[in-house]
Amino acid sequence: MIFGYARISTSDQSLEGQTDALTAAGAERIFADTISGTKRERPELAQLLDQLRNSDVVTVTKYDRLARSLHDLLDIVKAIEERGAGFRSLAEDVDTTTPAGRLIFHVFASIAQFERERISERTKEGLQAARKRGRVGGRPPALTADQKAEARRMRDEEGRSIADIARLFKVSETTVRRVI
Numbered sequence: 001m002i003f004g005y006a007r008i009s010t011s012d013q014s015l016e017g018q019t020d021a022l023t024a025a026g027a028e029r030i031f032a033d034t035i036s037g038t039k040r041e042r043p044e045l046a047q048l049l050d051q052l053r054n055s056d057v058v059t060v061t062k063y064d065r066l067a068r069s070l071h072d073l074l075d076i077v078k079a080i081e082e083r084g085a086g087f088r089s090l091a092e093d094v095d096t097t098t099p100a101g102r103l104i105f106h107v108f109a110s111i112a113q114f115e116r117e118r119i120s121e122r123t124k125e126g127l128q129a130a131r132k133r134g135r136v137g138g139r140p141p142a143l144t145a146d147q148k149a150e151a152r153r154m155r156d157e158e159g160r161s162i163a164d165i166a167r168l169f170k171v172s173e174t175t176v177r178r179v180i
Contacts, residue, residue, distance in 0.1 A: 002057045003048055004030035007065045018061045025059050025090055038068045045076075054084030062091040063108075070113045077105070142171045148179045155180050 004027030006018035015032050022030050031044040045066075048058065058080050060066045066089075067073035077087045077096065086097030092108065095101035127137060143151065147169060154160045154168075162180070166173045 001028055001053070002026045002059055003028070003052070004059050005045060005048055005066060006030060006032040006061070007042070007045075008032075008034050009036050010034070018065065021061045021090060022059055025088075027059055036068075040072070049076075049079055049083070052080060052083040052085045056083075056085040057088055057095075057097060058085060059088045059090065061089075063089050070109055070116065074109060142175045143169060143179060151176055151179050 002025070004019070004022030004025070006015050006022060008015055008018075011034050013034075015034075019030055019032065031048040033042045033044040035042050052058070063073060067076055080087050081096065086095065086101075087105070088095045088097070088101075094105045094108065096105050130137065151165050151169065154165050155162070162173050162176045166176045169176070
């Protein structure tokens with residue numbers, strides 16, 4: 001049996017394009033989630049995996065409909081293969097029911113992993129170069145050193161509540177707690 005899996009991130013998007021493509025590809029039953037691909041718990045995907053039997057095929061329109069990260073994609077495809085089923089992606093033209101398809105899938109996965117690691121390296125190099133030039137990334141502090149000292153003084157000497165101090169400085173109570 002050919003199962004289709006479609007996913008959109010938000011309810012203002014449409015599943016129609018994916019479901020039409022999956023139906024045209026021969027999907028007899030389509031499971032669809034409206035949830036971020038980064039979420040591991042996807043009810044329809046879990047139901048699909050539970051129903052898989054030997055020689056079934058899970059079809060998606062693109063890799064990113066099944067998973068947002070390489071690690072998750074490999075885990076899900078492994079779970080599919082452990083049930084004796086195959087995986088097919090229409091856009092990337094990959095079909096793991098054939099030896100060549102399995103090879104191509106793993107080559108694509110390796111290239112994607114390599115590229116993600118290179119992006120991470122370039123980002124770290126860029127941050128390091130910026131630090132050498134005196135630039136520090138991240139969010140600026142909510143309170144200056146003088147404001148922090150004043151907040152401590154107000155709490156210790158005046159006995160003001162954290163909520164009161166937070167209102168005066170227009171910051172969250174958590175920020176004040178961190179300072180004090």
